[in-house]
Amino acid sequence: MGEVFVITSGKGGVGKTTTTANIGTALALEGKRVVLIDADIGLRNLDVVLGLENRIVYDLVDVVEGTCRLRQALVRDKRFEGLYLLPAAQTRDKNAVSPEQMQKLCDDLKEQFDFILIDSPAGIEHGFKNAVAGADRAIVVTVPEVSAVRDADRIIGMLATNDIPNPLLIINRLRIDLVKRGDMMNIEDTNEILGIDLLGVVPDDENIVISTNRGEPVTIDEDSMAGTAFRNIAKRILGEDIPLMDLDEEDTFMDKIKRLFGINKNRKN
Amino acid sequence: MKGLFRFFSKDDNKSKDIAKERLKLVLTHDRANVSPKYLDMMKDDIIKVMSGYMEIDEEGIDINLTRMANDDDTYTSTLVANIPIKKIKNIGKNNG
Numbered sequence: 001m002g003e004v005f006v007i008t009s010g011k012g013g014v015g016k017t018t019t020t021a022n023i024g025t026a027l028a029l030e031g032k033r034v035v036l037i038d039a040d041i042g043l044r045n046l047d048v049v050l051g052l053e054n055r056i057v058y059d060l061v062d063v064v065e066g067t068c069r070l071r072q073a074l075v076r077d078k079r080f081e082g083l084y085l086l087p088a089a090q091t092r093d094k095n096a097v098s099p100e101q102m103q104k105l106c107d108d109l110k111e112q113f114d115f116i117l118i119d120s121p122a123g124i125e126h127g128f129k130n131a132v133a134g135a136d137r138a139i140v141v142t143v144p145e146v147s148a149v150r151d152a153d154r155i156i157g158m159l160a161t162n163d164i165p166n167p168l169l170i171i172n173r174l175r176i177d178l179v180k181r182g183d184m185m186n187i188e189d190t191n192e193i194l195g196i197d198l199l200g201v202v203p204d205d206e207n208i209v210i211s212t213n214r215g216e217p218v219t220i221d222e223d224s225m226a227g228t229a230f231r232n233i234a235k236r237i238l239g240e241d242i243p244l245m246d247l248d249e250e251d252t253f254m255d256k257i258k259r260l261f262g263i264n265k266n267r268k269n
Numbered sequence: 270m271k272g273l274f275r276f277f278s279k280d281d282n283k284s285k286d287i288a289k290e291r292l293k294l295v296l297t298h299d300r301a302n303v304s305p306k307y308l309d310m311m312k313d314d315i316i317k318v319m320s321g322y323m324e325i326d327e328e329g330i331d332i333n334l335t336r337m338a339n340d341d342d343t344y345t346s347t348l349v350a351n352i353p354i355k356k357i358k359n360i361g362k363n364n365g
Contacts, residue, residue: 146288146295153296182283189289193296 002033002110005117005237006135006164010151012122014143015172018208018218020119021049022227023139025217026234028083032114035074037105038088039131040121041096047087051215052077061089064101070108084113094126099133106134115237124158132159138167139199144174144185152194168199170233175204176247187244200233202226203247301334301346308332319352326353 007020017040024036038046041061047053058073063086077083086109089096109116120131132138138159142152152169159167171190178184191198205226211218219234221227225245232242298308312332319325331351339345 146292149292150295150299154299157300179285182285185285185288189285193289193292 002113002116004106004110004134004136005115005139006120006132006137007117007139007141008120008128008131008155008159009122009141009148010124010155011142011148014141014148015202015208016122016141017045017049017119018212019139019141019170019172019202019230020117021046022217022219022230023234023237024083024115024117025050025077025080025219026231027115027237028077028080029219029231030234030238031082032238033082033084033112034115034117035084035086035109035113037086037109037116037118039102039118039127041088041092041094041127041130042090043121044088044090046119047075047085048215049212050077050085050217052085052087053215056087059087059089060105061092061096064097064105070105094121094130097130099129102130102133104134124154128155128158129162132162132164135164138164139170140167140194140196141170141172142190142194143172144179144190149185149190149193156194156196167196169194169196170199171201173204174201174247198244199236200229201244201247202229202233297334308334315350315352321358323357324355326355329353 007016007023009016017038020036024034027034036046036050037060038044039060040046044059047056052075055075058068060073062068063070063073073086075085075087077085106116106118116134118131118135121127140152140155140159142148156167159165169191171187174187175184179186185193187198187201203225205218205224207218207221207224208226211221211224217230218224218227219230225247228245232245235242312330315332316325316327316330329351330353333349335347335349337345337347
């Protein structure tokens with residue numbers, strides 16, 4: 001029996017889709033059977049991030065309306081054994097699916113997969129309600145900025161009212177240089193404000209842009225910081241106890257002097 | 270030059286700390302779905318009631334709604350009030 005995770009954030013543009021694609025790929029690399037559902041009807045994107053945009057025949061709306069069978073709509077990722085995508089409909093209204101239909105769909109997929117990851121649309125309305133309808137657990141993605149953290153807090157409240165307890169937090173796009181300068185909230189700051197369990201921290205990494213250009217998840221890049229962070233997150237989901245990676249880059253000369261004088265006390269990130 | 274200034278300053282004006290403080294305040298109101306004005310009205314009423322019993326430092330009052338974690342991982346909205354007292358009035362004191 002599989003487990004359904006919804007990946008959500010409230011605010012758009014914080015990296016939900018990239019996170020979904022990479023955690024999914026990392027779980028598949030760990031030998032799990034994984035299906036990724038793009039719940040952003042009308043604004044489908046998970047397909048291009050995964051590089052599967054040319055392989056789509058049917059979509060989520062076709063499945064719930066009975067135009068095709070569930071198996072026909074699942075796009076198999078040939079690069080990663082066990083990874084599948086259920087794409088969103090691009091030319092349909094977001095009201096084409098109801099929460100009850102999503103619940104039924106998730107129940108059906110649980111029979112065949114170990115993990116079902118739902119990429120939620122931004123916002124707190126119809127699309128969000130659909131995305132959480134069949135979910136057992138939630139992963140909240142945020143970046144360490146006031147607007148994103150505020151929206152994440154709203155979403156955490158809404159998850160509780162939708163009977164999804166104990167959401168997990170991913171802090172995305174952490175800029176180590178800014179944190180060191182005291183110009184970006186660090187892990188502790190963000191964690192303290194939101195008060196939910198931390199699943200992982202993904203450093204800002206230009207490899208994300210490059211890999212997304214190519215349609216390849218950054219997870220497969222052994223050398224990239226973000227890729228390593230996503231692989232660690234997948235392992236934590238599987239119950240392994242993996243410590244947060246050391247994000248401390250080589251200190252600059254100024255950092256060393258500051259530390260010598262005990263000025264830069266907040267350098268832990 | 271800015272770097273040099275930062276080097277000699279005590280780092281007490283970090284923008285991340287400003288962000289954190291602003292967030293804490295705005296989330297207080299978001300979480301309780303209460304506007305700052307509503308809290309002010311309540312604060313005035315609390316002062317009115319308490320003034321009958323003690324002299325309080327109105328400038329020093331700090332009233333906030335926060336979210337407290339329970340043991341079972343749920344949260345409860347809690348009103349936290351910090352009200353400095355200048356003097357307790359004698360009326361109502363039990364002398365017998």
